[in-house]
Amino acid sequence: xxxxxxxxxxxxxxANTTETTNNNVRYNAGASSRKLIEEDDREEEVMLxxxxxxxxxxxxxxxxxxxxxxxxxxxxxCNKPECYKVVNKAERDxxxxxxxxxxxxxxxxPSNAGECxxxxxxxxxxxxxxxxxxxGLEICEGDIVAVEGTPGHDIGIVSLKGELCMIQMRKKKxxxxxxIKKLYRRAKAADIEKWxxxxxxxxxMIYETRRLADSFDLKMKVNDVEYQGDGTKxxxxxxxxxxxxxxxxxxxxAEEFRIRIEMKQIGARQEAGRLGGIGTCGRELCCxxxxxxxxxxxxxxxxxxQLFPNPQKLAGQCGKLKCCLNYEYDVYVDALKSFPELGVAxxxxxxxxxxxxxxxxxxxxxxxxxxxQELIPLSVNTVKKMLSDNKxxxxxxxxxxxxEKIENNK
Numbered sequence: 001x002x003x004x005x006x007x008x009x010x011x012x013x014x015a016n017t018t019e020t021t022n023n024n025v026r027y028n029a030g031a032s033s034r035k036l037i038e039e040d041d042r043e044e045e046v047m048l049x050x051x052x053x054x055x056x057x058x059x060x061x062x063x064x065x066x067x068x069x070x071x072x073x074x075x076x077x078c079n080k081p082e083c084y085k086v087v088n089k090a091e092r093d094x095x096x097x098x099x100x101x102x103x104x105x106x107x108x109x110p111s112n113a114g115e116c117x118x119x120x121x122x123x124x125x126x127x128x129x130x131x132x133x134x135x136g137l138e139i140c141e142g143d144i145v146a147v148e149g150t151p152g153h154d155i156g157i158v159s160l161k162g163e164l165c166m167i168q169m170r171k172k173k174x175x176x177x178x179x180i181k182k183l184y185r186r187a188k189a190a191d192i193e194k195w196x197x198x199x200x201x202x203x204x205m206i207y208e209t210r211r212l213a214d215s216f217d218l219k220m221k222v223n224d225v226e227y228q229g230d231g232t233k234x235x236x237x238x239x240x241x242x243x244x245x246x247x248x249x250x251x252x253x254a255e256e257f258r259i260r261i262e263m264k265q266i267g268a269r270q271e272a273g274r275l276g277g278i279g280t281c282g283r284e285l286c287c288x289x290x291x292x293x294x295x296x297x298x299x300x301x302x303x304x305x306q307l308f309p310n311p312q313k314l315a316g317q318c319g320k321l322k323c324c325l326n327y328e329y330d331v332y333v334d335a336l337k338s339f340p341e342l343g344v345a346x347x348x349x350x351x352x353x354x355x356x357x358x359x360x361x362x363x364x365x366x367x368x369x370x371x372x373q374e375l376i377p378l379s380v381n382t383v384k385k386m387l388s389d390n391k392x393x394x395x396x397x398x399x400x401x402x403x404e405k406i407e408n409n410k
Contacts, residue, residue, distance in 0.1 A: 075123070075156075077157065087143075098126050099159075100160055105162060107162075116161065117132055118130050118165055118169065121145060121147055121157065122156055123154065124224075126274055130180055131182060132181070134185075139183070139186075140158070143158045144157055144187040145158055145185070146187050146191055147182070147183050147184060148182045149229070149233070151233075153229060154228050155195040187229075191230075197231065198231040199227065206225050209236060209249075209253060212249055216246075216252075220239070220244045222236060222237070223266070223271050223275065224236075224274050232259055233262065234257070235263075237265075238266070239271050240265060268319055269287055269294045272287055272288070274288070276288040279316065279317070285316075287318075297325050299321070301321075301325045301326060305325070305329065306358060306360065335360050338380065339380055340387055342355060346367060346383070346386050346387065346396075347395055348386075348395055348398055349395050349396070349398070350397065351369045352369070354367065354368060356375055363379060363380045364406075365377070366378075367399060369399075
């Protein structure tokens with residue numbers, strides 16, 4: 001082996017040794033960095049375990065429990081009722097639709113009039129009716145009672161009694177005569193047990209009825225089912241655009257469930273009231289909490305209140321115009337009586353000014369010249385005077401000199 005070859009081999013060995021050393025250094029550096037990262041991750045996990053927040057930390061029980069709807073809420077109670085035990089007011093108010101507060105409970109009847117022998121009884125959701133008490137039976141609000149049905153008997157909870165009950169009768173135009181049904185007694189343990197069994201069957205009956213309606217190709221929507229307290233009859237609430245021939249459906253339901261069938265058609269507003277929900281305002285629907293009389297709402301009501309006719313914003317959950325549009329309508333009508341006729345143009349020496357919009361509460365009207373985008377706010381009295389002057393062929397110089405100053409609230 002020559003000296004030159006030997007020297008080349010030594011240089012090659014030295015180069016390999018250097019490369020191996022560099023690789024070991026890089027590996028050790030990478031391993032140490034990975035070790036530091038793992039240690040940092042463990043420290044962060046320990047810090048996260050030590051930090052607990054009542055709102056953002058996950059509850060280990062979440063996802064393990066299954067939500068089960070309380071079918072008794074639609075009847076006006078939260079817990080399973082007991083025989084001869086009054087359902088307390090807090091429980092009735094927290095779960096009932098159209099709950100009431102008897103503010104006249106401490107007021108005694110006039111001396112020339114006897115005690116009111118009629119009570120108001122609530123059933124499922126918003127259904128209520130008046131019943132006459134038998135002689136010698138004392139009933140309290142919240143009592144579970146057996147009342148006259150058609151046929152048989154029904155089970156409900158007393159929601160109102162006394163003078164306020166008579167006021168409600170006058171409000172609903174119910175006459176105090178022999179046509180008022182009878183209240184039999186307080187519900188017994190057997191009555192309550194059969195009542196609860198009937199309530200448990202309602203949910204399954206809804207789905208079965210919808211399936212049968214689809215099989216008969218009926219253009220109807222079954223919204224709710226209410227069993228009578230004795231379990232011999234069921235009321236089916238449905239909505240439909242046109243008349244529905246449901247004779248085959250009734251026959252199929254009678255064969256399936258072996259009970260008497262009654263069909264009741266309700267409107268879209270009544271459907272929303274029975275089912276309940278949350279409105280765009282963030283509160284419970286008025287029709288399911290306190291509103292029991294529905295008045296027609298037209299688009300002119302929205303125009304009077306200067307609302308943009310957007311059907312998506314003006315419609316409620318029922319698909320109709322919101323009932324709350326009527327709440328302030330009378331106030332707007334009274335306020336607009338002192339306003340000049342809206343939409344009338346003003347003639348000035350500078351040119352013709354056309355009407356754009358109005359602010360009822362600030363009592364301002366906005367005008368602009370033709371072919372101009374600048375809006376000029378004018379007070380109600382100023383517009384009245386200008387319009388009266390125009391009728392006498394008197395033209396103001398311009399509108400800018402009469403413009404109102406508007407402060408921008410930031």
